[in-house]
Amino acid sequence: MLHPEEIVNKLKEYIGDGLLEWEVRTRFDGVTNIREQKHLYIKLNRGAFHRSVAFLYKISPLHISCPMASIESEEAIELIYPFMIYSGHGDQTEQPLIVSYDIPKSDLRTVSVTDIIPGIIIMERETQEMLGIEVENLPDERRIFTPDNMEEGFLPLRDKVSGISEE
Amino acid sequence: MSNKETYKLQIGPTHPAFKEPVRFEFEVDGEHVLHADIDMGYTHRGIEHVSKERNFIQIIYLLERICGICSTSHPMAYCLAVENAAEIEVPARAKYIRTIVGELERLHSHLLWAGVAAHEVGFDTLFYTTWDIREKVMDCLEVISGNRVNYAMLTIGGVRRDIIGEVAEAVNKTVEYYSDLYSQLEDIMLNDMSLRLRTENVGILTYDEALKLCAVGPTARASGLAKDVRADYAVNAYPDIPWLKAITPNDVGKKPVGDIYDRIVVRVLEIKQSVDIIRFCMENMPGGEIVAEPKAVKVINQLKKVKAHGIGRYEGPRGEVSHYDILDNNECPVGVKVKAPTYSNIISWVPMFRGAEIADIPIIMSSIDPCIACSDRASFVEGEGKKTVSFGELRKLSMEKMNKIRRGL
Amino acid sequence: MKKDSFKYFKRSLWAFHINSGSCNACDIEILAALTPRYDAERFGIKLVGTPRHADVLVITGTMTEKIKDKVIRVFNQVPDPKLVMVVGSCGISKGVFQESYAMAGPVDAHIPVDVYVPGCPPRPEAIIYGVARAWEKLEMLEKGNAAS
Structure with a gap:
């Protein structure tokens, strides 16, 4: 089992400049037995994402915990993948590993990682449908979700949602 | 058979239950399913979109209505996510009360599932028995919260109602009732010969498949994947419980196969585990406040000053509930991302159905616990002509298989 | 329910339950109403597997866009005289999901509704009471048929 810092160092060695920022946050819980939980946040370059996931999956199979969250700014959409690493061993080994990267609005494309994590397919379909990426x-x-009669270009989870009538 | 023509069998779409109701399209060759396809979204209510227009406190009650069965799990994950982002410390007593309510919910959900699963294989006596037993925990939840199904117990920074006096007595009585009853329940669920014959080696999800498809909850644990958020990711009072661990079929000395029987084993053992957790919490509950800040307006003002991300994970009765919330100096979060356990498990249905018999479809469908299995009708499309088979007939098929097995015993 | 008040509607009352986008809370309360504690079957009220056998159509949940057509189709399959009963607040008024884009509106905007059972979710007693009221209305309908 690797420490979050060690994971970052290994990843840095592998993708170099593709790793933009990283941060470790700790959370504590429990009453009589305080347990700490380390969260690793990684920000990547869009081009390095697929390679990084393949690399991380080799360290330990990744579990995707939640569909991709997004933050919208003027020029870009930041896509956030809440992965869990060292999942399924029991023994309190699981570590959240939150990977994010920016997608410019002029070029809303990303690449699927279903070839590495087959279980992510529904979440990627949701991203395509809800955010238009x-x-x-x-x-x-x-x-998957939106009604069949919805007009083309209806993207419910974008900041300025089109296609909703003001009542 | 030289003619390799296959048929398409549709089930759904009025399949109630979870966030994602389903229409199945099976490709069948005679009695055997070759491939399953899943279509969802019939009860998509756009909750993530609606939550952008509500404030932090209102969202709790909106999220409670994602699912009526795990109506504590979603607010729990949301509150944990917001508390994680804003670094709000929850009082010790509130952590214990959250744990107790969560475990009572797990008890009622597992009993509900046991009943539904029994109904799907045509064992209606067990269905009525478990639902009768389940009424006790519903009474207990009603005493605690005032409502049978949506409890509205949680708020950001704590809980809304205390467990003291008569209420505590009612919880203790419920714990006693279920510990007395457990051995009987275990005997029926695990040793009944006809139930075993219907569920053993049916709907198999192997360890590798579970890992790759990111299965969660009892579905993953039955395949031997020890994934339990309560043990893996410390929240509430769970870190205090020294003996808490993810339950797999190994605990009854059985090698995990990942079939439906293993899922029954896991859920039955979890009923015992839940009862033990509630007893532990009642015995060790610390005193003090139950909420960090009782005034909702103050909480919202406090959260308005926060610009951070929060992740909240909780083990609901059906598996991992995970929320990712983004706070950005606003009185409502700019992003609420929700994942229900069935969302992760839906894709696991595909390998489970492969090679299954048509009569086994209902039990495989309900084996991941998508709440109540109620698809309304199925239609066999045979060339140009259409033949419609109601869900009643499908259940009849299931019952006939059960009777055949019983006769053979 | 007074025993002698049912002269015209002579058979047991069969209901078909359809979920039109419910969160499942109402659904489990409907099932709870059928199981031993509440035992609606002692009144002859039974859930059936197909709309073609039903007297009452029980609808839970808000009407979502994607399921609207299916609910209307099921409604048309129920033989006359039929009644529609909506269980739960969100089917009556969209409830907490007001601003959502996926809502086709309350159930009564699309099909005629006879009995409303409010609550989130309503208790099993309330659901049984709602069915009893539906029964009274069916009784009146049958009486009208007998007179004409």
Whole structure:
């Protein structure tokens, strides 16, 4: 089991400049037995994302904990993947590893990681549907949630939502 | 058979229950399922979008209505996420009360599941028995919170109601009731021959598949993947409990296969575990406040000053509930991302259905606990013509198989 | 329910339950109403597996866009005389999901509703009471048929 700092160092060795920022945050919980939980936040370059996930998966299989969250700014959308590493061993080994990267609004594309983590497929389909980010190499491109009669370009989770009538 | 023509079998879409109700499309060759396809979104209510227009406190009650069965799990994960972002310290007593309510919910959910699963294999006596037993924990939750299903117990920074006096007595009585009853329940669920024959080696999800498909909760644990947020990711009073660990079929000395029987084993053992956790919490509950800041307006003002991300994870009855909230100096979060356990498990259905018989579809469907299995009808599409088979008939098929097995005993 | 008040509607009352986007809370309370504690079957009230056998259509949940057509189709499959009963606040008024884009509106905007059972979720007693009221209305409908 690697310490968050060690994971970062290994990743840095592998992708170099692709790693933009990183941070470790600790959270404590419990009453009589205080347990600490380290959270590793990594910010990547968009181009380095697929390679990094493949590399991290080799350290230990990643579990995707939550669909991708997003933060929208003027020029870009930041996509946040809450992964868990060392999951499924029991023994309190699980560590949150939150990977994020920016996607410029002029070029809303990213690449699918279903070839590495097959379980992520529904979340990537949701990202494509809700945020309008095109996910390349996605094996299944159908919409999941929004009604069939919704107009083209309806993206519910973007800041300025189109297609909703003001009542 | 030289003619390799396959049929398409549709089930759904009025499949109630969780956040993502489902329409199945099975490709069947005779009695066997070759491939399953899943279509979702029929009860998509746009909660993540609506939550952008509510303030922090209002969202708790909105999220409570994501799912009526795990109606504590979603607010719990949300509150943990917001507390994580804003670094709010929850009083010790509130942590214990949260744990107790969460475990009572797990008790009621697992009993509910046991009943539904029994119903799907045509064992209606067990269905009525477990639902009768379940009413006791519903009474207990009603005493604690005043409502049978949506408890509204949580708030940011603590809980809204204390467990003292008569209420504490009611909880203790419930714990006694279930510990007395447990051995009987275990005997019926794990040793009934006909139930075993219907569930053993059916709907298998192997360890590797569970790992790759990111399965969670009892579904993952039945495949031998020791994934339990209560043990892995410390929240509430769980770190205090020294013997708490993820339950797998290994605990009854059985090698995990990942079939439906293993999922029953895990859930039955978890009923015992939940009872023990509630007893532990009642015995060791510290005194003091139950909420960090009782005034909602003050909490919102405090959260307005925060610009951070928060992650909240909680083990709901059906698996990991995970929320990712983004706070940005506003009185409502700019992003609330929700994951229900079934969302992770849905993709695990595909390997489970592969090679299954049509009569086993209902039990496999309910084996990951997507709450109540109620798809309304199925239709066999055969070439140009259409033949419709109601869900009642599907259940009849299931019951016939059960009777055949019983006769063979 | 007075025993002698049912002269015209002579059979047991069968209900078909459809979920139109509910969170499941109402659904488990409907099931709870059928199980031993509340035992609605002692009144002859039974849930059936197909709308074609039903007298009452029980709808839970808000009407979502994606399921609207299916609910209307099921409604048309129920033979006359039929009644529609909405269980839960969100089917009556959209409840907490007011601003959502995925809502097609309250159930009564699309199909006629006879009995409303409010609550989030309503208690099993309330659901049984709602079915009893539906029964009274069916009785009146049958009486009208008998007179004409």
